[in-house]
Amino acid sequence: MAITEADVRHVAMLARLALTDQQVGSLTAELGSLLGHIDELRKLDLDGVEPTAHPLAMTNRMREDVVVHGLAREEALRNAPDTDGAAFVVPAITGGGDVS
Amino acid sequence: MSALDLSSLSARQVRDGVAAGDFSARELADASYARIQALDADVHAFLQLTPALAYEAADRIDAARVAGEELPPLAGVPAGIKDNMNLIGTRTTCASRMLESYESVYDCTAVRRLLDAGALPIGKLNMDEFAFGSSTENSAFGPTRNPWSLDCVPGGSSGGSAASVAAGMVSISLGSDTGGSIRQPAALTGTVGLKPTYGRVSRYGVVAFGSSLDQIGPFGKTVDDAALALEAIAGEDPYDATSAAATVEPYAAVLDGDVRGLRVGLVTDILEVEGCAAEVRQSVLDAAKMFAALGADVAEVTLPSAKHGLAAYYVIGPAEASSNLARFDGIRYGHRVDDAADVIDLYSRSRTEGFGPETIRRIMLGTYALSAGYYDAYYGQAQKARTLIIQDFRKAFEQFDVLLTPTTPEPAFRFGEKSDPYTMYLNDFYTIPVNLAGNCAISVPSGLCSESGMPLGLQIIGDHFAETTVLRAAAAYEKALGFDTTPPLVRGRV
Numbered sequence: 001m002a003i004t005e006a007d008v009r010h011v012a013m014l015a016r017l018a019l020t021d022q023q024v025g026s027l028t029a030e031l032g033s034l035l036g037h038i039d040e041l042r043k044l045d046l047d048g049v050e051p052t053a054h055p056l057a058m059t060n061r062m063r064e065d066v067v068v069h070g071l072a073r074e075e076a077l078r079n080a081p082d083t084d085g086a087a088f089v090v091p092a093i094t095g096g097g098d099v100s
Numbered sequence: 101m102s103a104l105d106l107s108s109l110s111a112r113q114v115r116d117g118v119a120a121g122d123f124s125a126r127e128l129a130d131a132s133y134a135r136i137q138a139l140d141a142d143v144h145a146f147l148q149l150t151p152a153l154a155y156e157a158a159d160r161i162d163a164a165r166v167a168g169e170e171l172p173p174l175a176g177v178p179a180g181i182k183d184n185m186n187l188i189g190t191r192t193t194c195a196s197r198m199l200e201s202y203e204s205v206y207d208c209t210a211v212r213r214l215l216d217a218g219a220l221p222i223g224k225l226n227m228d229e230f231a232f233g234s235s236t237e238n239s240a241f242g243p244t245r246n247p248w249s250l251d252c253v254p255g256g257s258s259g260g261s262a263a264s265v266a267a268g269m270v271s272i273s274l275g276s277d278t279g280g281s282i283r284q285p286a287a288l289t290g291t292v293g294l295k296p297t298y299g300r301v302s303r304y305g306v307v308a309f310g311s312s313l314d315q316i317g318p319f320g321k322t323v324d325d326a327a328l329a330l331e332a333i334a335g336e337d338p339y340d341a342t343s344a345a346a347t348v349e350p351y352a353a354v355l356d357g358d359v360r361g362l363r364v365g366l367v368t369d370i371l372e373v374e375g376c377a378a379e380v381r382q383s384v385l386d387a388a389k390m391f392a393a394l395g396a397d398v399a400e401v402t403l404p405s406a407k408h409g410l411a412a413y414y415v416i417g418p419a420e421a422s423s424n425l426a427r428f429d430g431i432r433y434g435h436r437v438d439d440a441a442d443v444i445d446l447y448s449r450s451r452t453e454g455f456g457p458e459t460i461r462r463i464m465l466g467t468y469a470l471s472a473g474y475y476d477a478y479y480g481q482a483q484k485a486r487t488l489i490i491q492d493f494r495k496a497f498e499q500f501d502v503l504l505t506p507t508t509p510e511p512a513f514r515f516g517e518k519s520d521p522y523t524m525y526l527n528d529f530y531t532i533p534v535n536l537a538g539n540c541a542i543s544v545p546s547g548l549c550s551e552s553g554m555p556l557g558l559q560i561i562g563d564h565f566a567e568t569t570v571l572r573a574a575a576a577y578e579k580a581l582g583f584d585t586t587p588p589l590v591r592g593r594v
Contacts, residue, residue: 018448018452038415041482079433
C-alpha cells in the first residue's frame with residue numbers, strides 16, 4: 001500500500017494540519033518509508049488472536065459519588081489565547097456576523 | 101560557592117545528612133544551583149529553574165529539623181522534573197512551541213508526592229517535544245548534551261532528566277517512559293532509570309502521549325535512590341482510574357544484594373538483532389555470568405514475538421498520540437494564530453505552527469493508521485501482535501523472576517547521526533516490548549564502550565508489579581560491577 005500525496009493531504013485534513021506543498025512532499029516519502037517497516041505486521045498470521053487494548057486486565061473502577069471542586073473558571077481560562085473574562089473566544093463558526 | 105558536591109552523594113546520603121544536621125536543605129539547593137550554573141550552559145538539561153519553589157521547600161525542611169520533627173523520606177533531596185509534568189508555579193512546555201507559555205493550573209500526582217516526601221523542586225527538564233524522540237534533538241528549545249561527551253546525545257525523550265542526574269545537578273529526577281524514554285537515556289548517560297509497571301504510578305498531570313503505554317518513573321545515580329523515589333511516587337490515585345491498587349512495597353528496604361536462587365532469564369533471540377553492537381551483546385552475556393556467580397539460577401529464554409514490538413509500537417503509539425494531541429487546538433491553551441479566517445483555519449494553522457516536525461510526523465502516522473480503510477490492516481494487526489508479545493512475557497515469567505536484555509543496541513550517538521526517523525526508532529528496540537506488555541524494567545549501567553568511552557546499560561525486566569524483584573536484582577548487579585557513574589565532565593569539579 002504505497003502512500004500518495006493525495007493520501008497525505010487527506011490525512012492532514014483529518015488531523016487538522018495545514019501542510020505546505022513541501023511538507024506534503026517530505027511526509028509522503030517519510031511515511032512511505034515508515035509504513036514499509038511497519039508492513040511486517042500485515043504479513044503476520046494473526047487470525048484468532050484477540051487484540052489487546054490494555055496491557056493489564058482492568059475492569060471499571062467505581063468511586064463514591066462525592067462532589068469535589070474542579071478548576072475555578074479563572075484558572076481554566078488562564079492559559080487561553082483569547083477570552084472575554086467568562087468564556088473562550090473563538091471565530092464565528094456559522095455565518096451571519098455579529099449575533100449579539 | 102557551596103562546598104557540597106552533589107555528584108559524590110546519593111539521595112540517601114543527602115537525606116541522612118540533612119536528618120543528622122551535617123548540612124541544611126538550603127545548602128543542598130545552593131549546591132544544586134551552583135552545579136547548574138557551572139555546567140548547564142554546556143549540558144542544557146534544564147528548560148526552567150524554580151529557585152523560589154526550591155528554597156521555600158528547603159526552608160520548610162530546615163525549620164522542621166530545627167523543631168525536632170520527623171523528616172520525610174526524601175527531605176532536602178534536590179530533584180528535577182521532566183517538563184511534561186504539571187506543577188503549580190511552573191510552566192509546563194513539553195519542549196514545544198505549542199506550550200511555550202503554558203502555566204500549570206494543577207499538580208501532577210507523582211510530582212506532588214515527590215515534593216510531599218521532602219524533595220526540592222530545582223527545575224523543569226528538557227525533553228524531546230511531547231516525548232517524541234530518543235535524543236532530545238526534537239526539543240523546540242535546543243537539545244541536551246550528554247555529560248559523558250558533549251558531542252553525543254543524552255538519549256530521550258527524558259534526556260534532561262538523565263543528564264541532570266549524570267552531571268550531579270540534582271540527586272534524582274522524574275521522567276516518563278512510553279517506549280523507552282526513561283531507560284534509554286539512563287543507559288546512554290550511565291544513570292539508573294526505572295519504568296514501573298503500567299498503573300504503578302499515577303499518570304494524572306503528565307501530558308499524555310500514549311495512554312496505554314505511558315508511565316512516570318525515577319532516575320538516580322544508584323538503584324537504591326531509584327527505589328527511594330519510586331516508594332515516594334507509587335500508589336493508587338483517585339484521579340487516575342488506571343492507577344493500581346496493588347500495595348506499595350518498601351522498595352529500598354530489600355536491596356541486600358542477595359540474588360541466590362533468583363531465576364534469571366537471558367533473552368537470547370533478540371540479542372542477535374541486526375545493529376546490536378558486539379560489545380553491547382558481550383556486556384549482557386557478562387552480566388548473566390555475574391548473576392550466576394552471585395548464586396542466581398541463570399538460563400536462556402526466548403521472546404519470539406518481541407521482534408515485532410517496534411512495528412506494533414509505531415502504530416499504537418502514534419495512534420494514541422494523534423488522539424491525545426487533538427486537544428491542542430489553539431482555543432483553550434497553547435499557540436494560536438491571530439489572523440484565522442475561520443475556526444478550521446485557526447485549528448489547522450495553530451497546530452502546524454505550534455508543532456515541530458517529529459510531532460507532525462507522529463500525528464500523521466497515527467491518523468493514517470486509524471483512518472477508514474487502514475484501521476484493520478495497521479491498528480487491528482498491531483493490537484493483535486501486542487497480544488502475542490504479552491503472551492511471550494507471561495510464559496517467560498512462569499519460569500523466571502527477571503529477564504536480561506541490553507537497554508539499547510548501541511551506546512550514545514552523535515548529534516545529527518540518526519537523521520532517518522526509522523534509524524532513530526531502532527534505539528528503542530529492546531525497551532518497547534516492555535511498554536506494550538505493561539511490565540516493569542530498569543536500566544543499570546553495565547560498563548563503558550571501549551571505543552567511545554560512553555556508558556552501556558543492562559535492562560532487567562520484571563513481571564507486573566515485581567518492582568521489588570527487579571530492584572533487588574539490579575542492586576546486586578550494581579554492587580558486583582562497581583561502575584563509577586561520574587562522567588569526566590564532572591570529575592574534579594565542585
